[in-house]
């Protein structure tokens with residue numbers, strides 16, 4: 001996949017690095033810039049430095065995995081790599097291609113993407129969009145990096161990245177909250193908290209695997225659980241009421257999408 005500089009080795013950067021190494025990217029081809037000593041990889045053979053200013057050689061690809069709020073601080077030192085033709089793959093929420101052009105130069109080759117944390121177990125999904133100057137071969141290189149940790153979808157319309165971020169980028173958090181909420185509700189009905197959490201966790205994980213393996217749509221998998229006149233139907237009357245789960249998700253995703261736009265900065 002060529003030589004690569006990973007800027008930021010936190011939750012997402014670290015997960016992606018593991019995926020790349022597992023996929024056969026040579027450790028000798030990766031440099032990680034991460035100011036937090038404890039987060040710098042130690043065992044993989046990857047070279048790690050505290051700051052991008054310690055990196056002299058222009059990498060083929062620079063993966064930007066710092067918080068959107070840290071981006072202004074990292075880009076000035078990286079502009080020298082943009083000037084030398086490096087391709088930038090950003091995973092930062094909100095940060096637009098226009099933003100990168102204003103900091104790295106209008107000819108900078110930038111791909112904006114949005115992965116999600118199931119990348120840590122190579123079950124992620126990323127959506128990506130490329131600036132005009134990025135060649136098909138360069139897009140392919142970015143595709144390979146994202147594909148090492150899950151599925152990849154490309155879009156031409158960058159405006160879709162805000163709803164994408166709200167749905168799949170932030171989405172794992174909604175699913176984990178669902179586990180917490182189901183466990184809490186089970187405990188209120190008399191289960192011990194431990195047992196309620198065990199049941200909720202296994203139910204969501206198992207349902208996810210069923211969804212993954214089945215060719216049936218989610219709506220049919222739901223129907224398959226719902227015996228006429230049975231227990232599920234009673235619960236779904238509550239969840240699918242006009243004031244049930246849909247308006248809550250509508251509001252939640254709209255809020256996340258709005259925040260993604262605000263982070264454009």
Ligand SMILES: NC(=O)C1=CN([C@@H]2O[C@H](COP(=O)(O)OP(=O)(O)OC[C@H]3O[C@@H](n4cnc5c(N)ncnc54)[C@H](O)[C@@H]3O)[C@@H](O)[C@H]2O)C=CC1
Pocket residue numbers: 007008009010011012013033034035036039050051052065066067068070073074091092093114115116117169170
């Ligand atoms: N956590 C998630 O679920 C997802 C996060 N993202 C995006 O990924 C990016 C990283 O997010 P997380 O991994 O969650 O955050 P994080 O805080 O775990 O990782 C960011 C890392 O960047 C490092 N950093 C800060 N300044 C730096 C600098 N000057 N040079 C090099 N490294 C520096 C920090 O020490 C930290 O380890 C964000 O832009 C976020 O929007 C995208 C998709 C999902």
Ligand SMILES: O=C(O)[C@@H]1CCC=N1
Pocket residue numbers: 093165169170
């Ligand atoms: O919460 C955030 O801003 C990041 C982007 C998507 C998931 N986590």
